[in-house]
Amino acid sequence: MTRVRLLQFVIVGTVVLVLELLCRIGIINRFTMIPPSEMVLALGHVVATAPWFWPDVRYTLGNLAAAIGLSAVGGFLIGLVVHSMPRLRRVLDPIFTSYYAVPTFVLYPLLIVFFGIGPASLIVLGALFGIVAMIVATMTAIDRIPRVLLKVARVSRLGALRTALLMKLPAASPHLMTGLRLAVAYSVIGIIAGEFILSTEGIGRRVALAYNNFDNQTMYGLLVLILAFAISVNAALGAFEQALHRRWYRA
């Protein structure tokens, strides 16, 4: 374990311990927050006893997988197309740059009108959250592909599709991973928040119900689950990204 990683664990561990202490001695009211150790126990209780848990996990993960798939594949393809049209890119670049300054949630009611209350509107919302990160990452990644590889593609007489799949995609993939990590993170936010606001199923919906019913045990247990999931996926993608860099660029 590197010193940086160790320091990260120490910082997070310290914050958790401080929260535990503040909750235990009553500085933080139990109606506001329960101790982190109880959150983990509450999650265990929910997993073991709640009949809705696994169906809701499946529902949320299914939506999430679809949203991530849409944002990753769609973002890569749109990034490819926009990158190949410099004028269009000049027009769209400022829009992409300021995209995350716009509260995408304002579109949710519109999505419900189009797709109804259900998975479709949630998936589109999650994909809208993640797709621009992937588009921007794709264009940046293609910018970084050595021009000589594109010359090799032409000399090898690869068409546009084969060049994209056999040359641009693999050559850009270490840099695309950054976009994929962002797309995953944004899609998790979009799906969970969408379920929280208006949904009939899903972990986000269960968090909202627990919140409305002052059921702190269930709410914090599920928040731990969401946090653990997001951190694990991000760490796994980060490790994969580092492995790619090590394999491709080590001296």
Place this chain on the structure above:
Amino acid sequence: MSARNRETAPAGIATAAADVHLALRGIAHTYPARAGQGPVVALGPLDFDFRRGEFVAVVGPSGCGKSTLLEVIAGLVTPSCGVVEMEGRAITGTVAPDIGVVFQEDAAFAWLDVWDNVAFGLRRAGIDPAEIRRRVDYALAFMGLTEFRRAYPAQLSGGMRQRVCIARTLVLRPRLILLDEPFGALDQQTRLLMGEELLRLWRETAATVMLITHALDEAALLADRVAVMSARPGRLIDVVTTGWPIGRDTSLVADPEFGPLTARLWALLRHESKKALGGS
């Protein structure tokens, strides 16, 4: 080892038609104007015939259009005017299937191991897997890369990565091999060894080879003929026939004729190089 013939031939040398593999007819290229910069006349007009199976080196000052010339022949750039003919057939602006190109920059695919790098073009061509295996194994053995077959490019030295790229070209059995300063980033000893491997490859494949280089000794050592280009816009100012035997190797550097030949190339280029640097 002595030279058979060291006379210079006039630029735009004419060769018996049946013997001509590749012909450049009135090739010229101008890069269009870009922001803050007018059009750049990069090349020509230029005429040259490559005889079948010969090794031609092209030397010239920096920025004289050598790489543009290679890209025109490879079909990566469509010349502003002129025609490229291969065996009498116009191939101007198209990437002909019989041409293999090795670039100066590292073009090994970082995501594939050595074996898969070399097999890349063969797989795209839909060749039978057994034949792919045979050709790739042979090429790796030929280039001394067999024990590195499962290594990734990042694990190899610059010279070895360049050999991977040469092997990737070799397995496709091109009849015309274009090399754009392939040893430019290598140290002198490695360049000499790579030059020897290149000669071996040339003899083995009987391909026509065009080597672009800025190293006059490399051109004098490897080539049958050395085409000398002027400062931009690059034109042929002379074609020097080296006259070395086909079975030559790098021991030629000790040949009494080698030094004068290199000196002759420098004499032809000195003025042009000064012009390219902004001197008179």
